[in-house]
Amino acid sequence: MTRISSLCVFCGSKTGDGPAFEAAASRLGELMVERGVRLVFGGGRIGLMGVVADAVLGGGGEAVGVIPEFLKDLEVGNDGVTEQIVTASMHERKNRMFELADGFVVLPGGLGTLDETLEIVTWKQLRIHSKPVVVVNTLGYWTALRDLVQHIIDGGFAHPAVAELFTVVDTPDDVFGALEAAPEPSEEVLTSHL
Numbered sequence: 001m002t003r004i005s006s007l008c009v010f011c012g013s014k015t016g017d018g019p020a021f022e023a024a025a026s027r028l029g030e031l032m033v034e035r036g037v038r039l040v041f042g043g044g045r046i047g048l049m050g051v052v053a054d055a056v057l058g059g060g061g062e063a064v065g066v067i068p069e070f071l072k073d074l075e076v077g078n079d080g081v082t083e084q085i086v087t088a089s090m091h092e093r094k095n096r097m098f099e100l101a102d103g104f105v106v107l108p109g110g111l112g113t114l115d116e117t118l119e120i121v122t123w124k125q126l127r128i129h130s131k132p133v134v135v136v137n138t139l140g141y142w143t144a145l146r147d148l149v150q151h152i153i154d155g156g157f158a159h160p161a162v163a164e165l166f167t168v169v170d171t172p173d174d175v176f177g178a179l180e181a182a183p184e185p186s187e188e189v190l191t192s193h194l
Contacts, residue, residue, distance in 0.1 A: 029055025043067030
């Protein structure tokens with residue numbers, strides 16, 4: 001696979017309950033700086049978005065924030081980023097983040113994080129891209145997502161290979177190994193529907 005020089009991180013605009021979520025976001029940022037990997041993220045200064053960006057920027061790394069105009073107007077944008085890209089819509093934001101990234105990491109978050117994750121995994125299923133997607137399952141946060149995908153497979157609505165469209169790891173320290181080991185999407189994830 002291609003060397004990862006830029007990672008898009010999907011995560012919450014809240015920090016969640018308990019210090020483990022913030023610690024995971026901060027650790028991921030540290031690991032990205034150690035490897036010279038640029039952060040692409042939703043551009044917010046709040047929540048886990050702010051934590052991971054602060055870790056990257058605090059360590060001397062680069063962070064590109066992609067934020068829609070309406071959120072910028074609500075003053076939640078991180079103006080301390082290396083580069084800030086303001087988009088007209090959420091759809092444009094997600095597409096721009098996709099274009100800028102070599103891979104994706106998902107930390108805990110809310111409905112927006114879930115939306116971003118499912119869209120990028122669906123695009124991989126549709127063979128729009130073959131970039132790796134790694135989900136960090138801090139405190140078992142994303143176990144329900146993994147179980148839901150298995151339920152979809154068991155119900156006959158997806159080929160078993162869709163489970164390989166993303167990799168679930170327990171800690172940020174497992175992320176880069178999982179990115180390197182991520183399999184290419186198999187043809188059956190798309191053609192089994194045709």
